[in-house]
Amino acid sequence: MIKIENLKASIDDKDILKGINLEIPAGEVHVIMGRNGSGKSTLANVIAGNETYEVDGGNITMETTDITEMSIENRALEGIFLCFQYPVAIPGVSMAYFLRSALNAHRKYQGKEEMDALEFLNKAKAILSELGLDDSFLKRSINDGFSGGEKKKSEILQLLTINPKLAVLDETDSGLDVDALRTVAKGVNKFKNENNSVLIITHYQRLLDYIKPDVVHLMIDGKIVKTGDMSLVEKVEKDGYSWLEK
Amino acid sequence: MIDILKKISSDFFNKQGYPSKKLENWKFTSSKNLIKFDKQDSPDIVSRKIETDESTLLFINGKLCLDTLENFKFKDNLEIQDLVNINDENVFAFSNTFSNDSMFNLGMSDFESGHYIKFKKNTTLENPIKIINFFENNSSDCRITSFNIFHFEEGSQVSIIEKDINEGTPSFNLKLNKFICDDASNLKFGKYIEEKSDCHLLSYSYYEVGKDVCLNIDSMNKNSIFSKEFIEIDLNNTGSDAKINILNLVKNEQHLDNNILINHNAEHCTSFQHVRNILDNKSTAVFNGKVIVAEGAQHTDSNQSNKNLLLSLDSTAFSNPQLEIYADDVSCGHGSTTGALDENSIFYLRARGIDQSSAQKMLIKAFAKEVIDEFSLSSVQDISEIALDSWING
Ligand SMILES: Nc1ncnc2c1ncn2[C@@H]1O[C@H](COP(=O)(O)OP(=O)(O)OP(=O)(O)O)[C@@H](O)[C@H]1O
Ligand SMILES: [Mg+2]
Numbered sequence: 001m002i003k004i005e006n007l008k009a010s011i012d013d014k015d016i017l018k019g020i021n022l023e024i025p026a027g028e029v030h031v032i033m034g035r036n037g038s039g040k041s042t043l044a045n046v047i048a049g050n051e052t053y054e055v056d057g058g059n060i061t062m063e064t065t066d067i068t069e070m071s072i073e074n075r076a077l078e079g080i081f082l083c084f085q086y087p088v089a090i091p092g093v094s095m096a097y098f099l100r101s102a103l104n105a106h107r108k109y110q111g112k113e114e115m116d117a118l119e120f121l122n123k124a125k126a127i128l129s130e131l132g133l134d135d136s137f138l139k140r141s142i143n144d145g146f147s148g149g150e151k152k153k154s155e156i157l158q159l160l161t162i163n164p165k166l167a168v169l170d171e172t173d174s175g176l177d178v179d180a181l182r183t184v185a186k187g188v189n190k191f192k193n194e195n196n197s198v199l200i201i202t203h204y205q206r207l208l209d210y211i212k213p214d215v216v217h218l219m220i221d222g223k224i225v226k227t228g229d230m231s232l233v234e235k236v237e238k239d240g241y242s243w244l245e246k
Numbered sequence: 247m248i249d250i251l252k253k254i255s256s257d258f259f260n261k262q263g264y265p266s267k268k269l270e271n272w273k274f275t276s277s278k279n280l281i282k283f284d285k286q287d288s289p290d291i292v293s294r295k296i297e298t299d300e301s302t303l304l305f306i307n308g309k310l311c312l313d314t315l316e317n318f319k320f321k322d323n324l325e326i327q328d329l330v331n332i333n334d335e336n337v338f339a340f341s342n343t344f345s346n347d348s349m350f351n352l353g354m355s356d357f358e359s360g361h362y363i364k365f366k367k368n369t370t371l372e373n374p375i376k377i378i379n380f381f382e383n384n385s386s387d388c389r390i391t392s393f394n395i396f397h398f399e400e401g402s403q404v405s406i407i408e409k410d411i412n413e414g415t416p417s418f419n420l421k422l423n424k425f426i427c428d429d430a431s432n433l434k435f436g437k438y439i440e441e442k443s444d445c446h447l448l449s450y451s452y453y454e455v456g457k458d459v460c461l462n463i464d465s466m467n468k469n470s471i472f473s474k475e476f477i478e479i480d481l482n483n484t485g486s487d488a489k490i491n492i493l494n495l496v497k498n499e500q501h502l503d504n505n506i507l508i509n510h511n512a513e514h515c516t517s518f519q520h521v522r523n524i525l526d527n528k529s530t531a532v533f534n535g536k537v538i539v540a541e542g543a544q545h546t547d548s549n550q551s552n553k554n555l556l557l558s559l560d561s562t563a564f565s566n567p568q569l570e571i572y573a574d575d576v577s578c579g580h581g582s583t584t585g586a587l588d589e590n591s592i593f594y595l596r597a598r599g600i601d602q603s604s605a606q607k608m609l610i611k612a613f614a615k616e617v618i619d620e621f622s623l624s625s626v627q628d629i630s631e632i633a634l635d636s637w638i639n640g
Contacts (some may be wrong), residue, residue, distance in 0.1 A: 092609075093608055101598050105604075
């Protein structure tokens with residue numbers, strides 16, 4: 001699905017990603033764990049095309065398309081979706097308007113007809129109820145005044161509405177209570193199928209009790225230093241990261 | 247009476263001349279732009295008929311059109327006099343700020359005729375009435391001055407939507423207005439200017455507010471080449487509330503200035519100023535907002551907010567919110583922000599597949615929406631949204 005080769009990125013001349021190699025085939029769930037500040041969110045942002053980061057080398061290929069130089073919106077339309085660690089609040093733009101615009105941008109790109117307001121509403125309402133959110137959620141401004149949990153659920157609502165090919169979840173499990181965590185996990189599992197891929201960035205094992213990863217990567221100082229299976233997660237929970245630095 | 251006032255004003259202007267940039271109220275707006283305009287001589291000729299309905303009052307070059315008054319649905323609620331026939335000096339009383347402004351005095355000395363329009367006690371109008379200010383002239387660089395006084399008697403509830411239409415060669419419209427809001431009156435005043443010609447506008451609106459009054463001013467100005475509007479409100483008695491919400495859309499080399507002064511002269515009044523400017527190209531916007539809380543005006547609650555959205559590097563906003571407080575038990579807030587569209591917000595929208603231009607438009611609309619939502623008149627909200635749409639796409 002996505003292949004990242006020797007990716008290097010910096011901000012304000014500070015090197016953050018120092019040669020990332022990562023390949024996620026269709027149908028797989030990968031996990032990245034790593035210390036605070038090791039560059040996980042940077043990687044997620046660079047995949048999504050955030051222009052505040054300078055890409056200094058390497059390639060990102062989505063299916064067969066090289067997207068390294070592609071605009072933010074075209075990457076999204078090609079199937080990349082980032083669940084933000086800190087979603088921004090946008091007062092004055094309603095969730096309904098935003099979601100429908102986003103969905104229709106995708107449909108247009110796929111050569112499908114735009115979805116009318118009623119059809120969209122039915123689709124959105126079904127997802128809302130699965131996430132335990134009230135219909136009135138759609139009337140609110142994007143992330144404006146949302147609680148931490150609501151923000152994360154809003155990201156999952158967008159994920160399920162847009163239904164991309166690759167979902168990058170940046171600490172979507174952080175700050176959730178037990179029930180919300182379960183709801184979010186249910187949402188991700190609903191999204192997941194053999195034709196799409198998920199990249200989970202997390203600090204904890206708890207989300208992975210619900211979503212079984214195929215591959216686990218550990219990141220230190222802008223590089224993936226170890227790749228393995230679920231046992232790596234248990235090792236990190238127990239011993240932290242210092243053993244990797246020796 | 248009026249002749250004496252005109253004489254005083256004329257002397258004032260002749261002595262002071264056009265205001266200099268040294269004056270606080272004229273610091274960022276040059277009166278030089280206005281000097282080339284000469285007083286218009288024959289202000290009555292109009293080349294086309296203006297369609298009006300039964301809820302419209304038509305003013306042609308500042309003068310109330312008495313023919314349309316015949317059809318006016320609410321004419322029984324009105325009492326109208328020519329200003330020439332008024333001898334009560336209180337009716338002509340203006341604030342010191344206006345009386346000491348030389349352009350205001352120029353207007354007073356200039357104007358040829360105006361009306362005193364009174365909405366009688368307890369007049370209640372369900373729907374807004376319309377005021378159309380139609381300006382037309384044939385000679386270039388002329389100044390058209392108007393002066394009208396609106397009086398809302400006790401308990402009256404009136405909504406007004408005012409629209410300016412300019413035709414012919416670009417002129418300079420100098421507008422003087424006074425609004426007297428008696429006790430327990432409720433006035434919603436919506437102004438809408440969508441300028442297509444190159445008219446200059448300088449307006450002075452003075453509101454004299456009594457007890458338990460509810461005053462709302464909604465204003466939307468789009469594409470004025472030069473516009474400076476003074477609004478001054480005297481809250482003279484307890485329990486009154488004044489809200490001003492203004493949205494301005496400026497581009498090219500347009501220059502726009504809102505000069506607002508609210509005087510809290512009595513206890514337990516609230517006021518709210520909210521001005522949002524969206525600037526593109528090489529345009530300039532000025533916000534001069536001030537609240538003065540007089541000694542003894544306890545329990546005043548006031549707020550001023552000015553936000554400027556700069557869509558280009560060459561646009562400029564001057565923001566100057568001020569507070570002068572001479573009472574101790576008050577709650578007064580003010581704030582001002584100026585900046586470009588938020589990059590993080592644009593990234594967020596684009597990361598969902600929304601193209602850059604649509605994302606920007608969405609954010610511009612969101613910025614405007616926060617003031618449009620505050621407008622008291624739904625028709626001004628609707629007009630503003632349509633005007634904004636075409637402004638963004640135009
Ligand atoms: N916009 C930015 N401006 C300046 N520095 C940045 C920016 N974004 C990231 N950095 C720096 O890059 C480094 C990596 O940050 P990043 O957010 O990618 O870490 P992370 O692995 O996601 O950490 P966490 O686990 O705390 O979320 C940090 O040193 C951070 O300060
Ligand atoms: Mg992070």
